[in-house]
Amino acid sequence: MAYIRLPGKKKGFYRKCTLWLGEDHILAVDSNYYTENYKRFYFKDFQGLIVRETKRFSKLRLYTSISVLLALALLLFAIFNQHIGSAVFSGIALAGLTISLGIHLKRGPTCVCHLMMPLAVHELPSICRLKYARQVLERILPLVQRVQGPISADEIKSKLEGAVPSSHINLPTSGNKPRPGNLKEYSCFFHKLLFGTLLLDAAATLAQFYSIHWTIKTFNLIAGSAVFILSIATLVRQSGRSVPRMIKGLSWSVLAMLCASNIIGGMIGFFIGIQKSNVPQTDHLSVMLALDPSNEPLIATLFTYYIIASIFLGVWGLAATMMHASSAKKKVPVGSGESVPGAAEGAGL
Amino acid sequence: MIDEEFKMAVKSCSECGATLPDSIFDSPEPVHCENCGTRFQVKVFPAFFSGPGQVDYGASIQTDDEASCFYHPEKIAVVACESCGRFLCSLCEIDMSGRKICPNCLEIGRNQERIEGLITERTLHDQIALSIALLPLFFIFVTFITAPMAIYFSIRHWRSPSSILPRTKMRFILAIIVASLQMAVWAAVFFPQFLKLTKHL
Structure with a gap:
């Protein structure tokens, strides 16, 4: 079967989502680097498409x-x-x-797109911009109408008149993302530790502009290593647990920043070591460790970027984890005796 | 009932729960929620209003001369499976892209990936071959082992089923070229040593 690519693509670090047009269905492809997973949505089953703009x-x-x-x-x-x-x-x-x-x-503006099928609502991650949503709708609308027949806006309105709008719909919103079941609760202890240590590391890096005393260097080295170990521990800890996507993203960003700064820093240090021709090759490491940011502009620039990024991620991460922890505490535990609004109506009482 | 929930969902804002304006159903552009300002575009199709389809359980056999279903001997056969020829009642008959097949053939087709419409996952062997050829370049010495591996993997999986989407063999070709170049470099490094060794012997 020949497929034609539809507009839109969501690309992550190791995941790519695309949408393809088949003869009687659309194919949602979720691929990592080595495998592709397929979901088919047949035109005869299409019930609706809801596109919501996001912030x-x-x-x-x-x-x-x-x-x-x-x-x-x-x-x-x-x-x-x-x-x-x-x-x-x-x-x-x-x-x-x-x-x-x-x-x-x-x-252009971002959005989320949900496709309503019998028995379930599916998100189409590749349609992440309003521009793509419009283009995809233009392509598939005639095909769906050919299978299901046309329906006018007046017909829809008259058929929907009986329905009462409600706020307890199970459609995902920006603050109410669908989560797989059985997620463990997590107090974000490791995240707090990570972002706190990151701020300490930023302070130690900043201190190097004023003094390269061995105590500061050692403290910076220990703090940097601790951030690296904690970022790995945090990533392990957050998988399969109830942690907001934003905090998860921040943890990944810390690891990415560490890797990038270490690679770039290593390269700069190595080349500076080579430039100093009087230094034997075996002493490159000690040259790299003794680099003074106040004398080396490249190192100073890298340190500045690192400090800004660390403070940005550290403060944002700490604030987000604190807010998440406090909102988790406020949640009413099941069986506490307090009534949930709408529960009586839902039960038909 | 989920249909009722769907009906409510398209009429209310999923951010704040407010009623969305009626213009949402015929607007080609996204419409603002009057309460929270979030923009929505909703398209509803006729299937949204059709109820659940009627299930045909198949008629029971009345006389002895009627053909019976292979899986339900008490039901009248209405069609023969286009794959294995077994007689099927209307409950067992599965329409797969115009072909009438039985549940057993469907299962076999799914397991053996004979029915393209049922394939849900594919391994991208060409991508793996290219990775085996390229990634070890960061750790140069490993290429001594990985280069022949990449060539073997490319040849071994040249005809293996790949993505159901349009895809060329370019990655396999690239993997073979890169791996061959690596092997050529290794040969260039080792061949003079080999010649020296043979001279000594």
């Missing part, structure tokens, strides 16, 4: 714009201080961030 677009626009401004400020700072290495580094970061902002703005 992700404006949030991402805000964060990326702030990052662009920060990178621009660092670039100007480097130019005024004639640090060519830092200027190149900040220029690359600025270019990357500006391009990603441009792409984000061009793709």
